[in-house]
Amino acid sequence: MIKRRKTRQVRVGNVLIGGDAPVAVQSMTSGYTHDIDGCVREINKLAAAGADIVRVAVPERKDTEALKEILKQVTVPIVADVHFHFQRALEAVEAGVQKIRLNPGNINDRSQVEKVIDACKERGIPIRVGVNEGSIVERKDKQRRLKELGAVFSDNRHGHLLAIMISKLEEYLDIFYERNFYDIVISAKSIDPLLVIDAYTEISRRFDHPLHLGVTHAGPKETGTIRSVVPLGTLLANGIGDTIRISYANDPIYEVQDGLELLYVLGLRDRRGAELIACPTCGRIQVDLFTLVQQVNTKLKEHITLPIKVAVMGCVVNGPGECEGADVAIFAGDKRGIIYVQGQKVANVPEEKILDALLEQCRLFQDKVNRGEARLGEKLVDIIPPDPIGELGSGYAKIAAEKAGGASLPILNS
Numbered sequence: 001m002i003k004r005r006k007t008r009q010v011r012v013g014n015v016l017i018g019g020d021a022p023v024a025v026q027s028m029t030s031g032y033t034h035d036i037d038g039c040v041r042e043i044n045k046l047a048a049a050g051a052d053i054v055r056v057a058v059p060e061r062k063d064t065e066a067l068k069e070i071l072k073q074v075t076v077p078i079v080a081d082v083h084f085h086f087q088r089a090l091e092a093v094e095a096g097v098q099k100i101r102l103n104p105g106n107i108n109d110r111s112q113v114e115k116v117i118d119a120c121k122e123r124g125i126p127i128r129v130g131v132n133e134g135s136i137v138e139r140k141d142k143q144r145r146l147k148e149l150g151a152v153f154s155d156n157r158h159g160h161l162l163a164i165m166i167s168k169l170e171e172y173l174d175i176f177y178e179r180n181f182y183d184i185v186i187s188a189k190s191i192d193p194l195l196v197i198d199a200y201t202e203i204s205r206r207f208d209h210p211l212h213l214g215v216t217h218a219g220p221k222e223t224g225t226i227r228s229v230v231p232l233g234t235l236l237a238n239g240i241g242d243t244i245r246i247s248y249a250n251d252p253i254y255e256v257q258d259g260l261e262l263l264y265v266l267g268l269r270d271r272r273g274a275e276l277i278a279c280p281t282c283g284r285i286q287v288d289l290f291t292l293v294q295q296v297n298t299k300l301k302e303h304i305t306l307p308i309k310v311a312v313m314g315c316v317v318n319g320p321g322e323c324e325g326a327d328v329a330i331f332a333g334d335k336r337g338i339i340y341v342q343g344q345k346v347a348n349v350p351e352e353k354i355l356d357a358l359l360e361q362c363r364l365f366q367d368k369v370n371r372g373e374a375r376l377g378e379k380l381v382d383i384i385p386p387d388p389i390g391e392l393g394s395g396y397a398k399i400a401a402e403k404a405g406g407a408s409l410p411i412l413n414s
């Protein structure tokens, strides 16, 4: 079990961040906030996918004006993402958002920041201070501090950038502390995953505010997943991080799904819905497993709400071992599959019926668990692997065909 670093807790609407609260998953809408219907639709879709908090951009007055109506139609806490214009923050606070995000790189006028702090303090809402690598500004009057910090980080691969980020953060947070404002969440994102690890690690040593983890502009999902999950997973495994946002140049629904999955596999959140494991296939495969796995994945999301562990294995070679602990499992053979529920064989069906049969067993098992007649993760009997030549049909036709001089024979299983 991961031992998490203890941080000060802040409240974002009905969600707690930091302290002993579970790591929260965030995402951000990709449409215009002033398009009220579209924005509400997107927020509710992200919330239904499991987002705990959703952020919206408010670049213009018409965006903050839309917030009041949007807030009436959503239940998940909303964060207003403010850049350049501190008035947008004040308007968003007035509209009733549950958190503000400020960027020290583009709102650094002290009196403006103070106005936002005072407004948030009055409403009891937290502020995220996000020092993104891409928007930090090196200021001439901070050269001495940078030099000091540069020396501290001289043996770090990101010494200079880290120095700027920490310096910027210290300088900015002083404004908050002077006004006795401590409902702060910190983020220090970068496009460079290694800098993300180093920056958050350093910040976690220096501040006890909860940390919002993320990689900026991680790119398309295909490569952004690795770019995000490596640093976020590393930090979380080290106990660092209180809320996360994975960002892709794609539908933000993937950000929520992948963020949750990351927390599930690290044991930092209780899983919602089925857990699907599947073999990668190899030269032994005799069914279209890739298609089957995609279909099973989709159907499980639609029909299964309990964290049932489902295993889809291409053959019996590694199946029993890899299915150990699976509640419902299938081993495929030659154009067919055998289904097990907690170790007990329950069906042997041809390939075209595998999906329906597997789903039916998952549903039946879920019903039994809900009635208290079965327990998740319990193994009733050891899985006895099916005979690959017999009941799974694997090799039977080939062996028979060889004996018959090349003619293929039908499979004999029912």
Ligand code: SF4
Residues within 6 Å of the ligand: 279, 280, 281, 282, 283, 284, 285, 313, 314, 315, 316, 317, 318, 319
């Ligand atoms: S379960 Fe069978 S088909 Fe799948 S990868 Fe392992 S050996 Fe290959």
